[in-house]
Amino acid sequence: MAGVSELESALQMEPAAFRALYSAEKPKPEDENLVFFCQIGKRGFQATQLARGLGYTGACNYTGAYREWLEKEG
Numbered sequence: 541m542a543g544v545s546e547l548e549s550a551l552q553m554e555p556a557a558f559r560a561l562y563s564a565e566k567p568k569p570e571d572e573n574l575v576f577f578c579q580i581g582k583r584g585f586q587a588t589q590l591a592r593g594l595g596y597t598g599a600c601n602y603t604g605a606y607r608e609w610l611e612k613e614g
Contacts, residue, residue, distance in 0.1 A: 543583075544583045544586050544587050544590070547587050547590055547591070548590055548594070550562070550566075551566075551567075551590075551591060551594050551596065552594065553566065567596065569594070569595040569596050569597065570597065570598070571596070571598050572598040573598055573600065574591060574596055574598045574599045574600070575599075575600055575601070575602050576588045576591070576599065576600070576601050576602070577601065577602035577605055577606055577609070578605060578606065579605060579606050579607065580605050580606075580607060581601070581603060581604075581605040584601045584602060584603075584605060585601045587599075587601070588600060588601040
């Protein structure tokens with residue numbers, strides 16, 4: 541998916557344009573469990589706040605970030 545810098549424009553695209561660019565279905569504002577994460581947590585939090593501001597009520601941040609997930613999987 542996009543980086544935080546692309547997220548706002550990506551979430552405002554028409555579904556067909558989003559699909560063409562990212563090869564995935566665009567999330568719907570009412571979708572539950574739209575999870576954002578990053579390496580240490582800051583950008584994931586920023587992305588979550590941005591998505592919520594655009595009406596994505598199910599947006600949440602994986603607070604443990606990628607590092608925690610990687611440790612659990614390893």
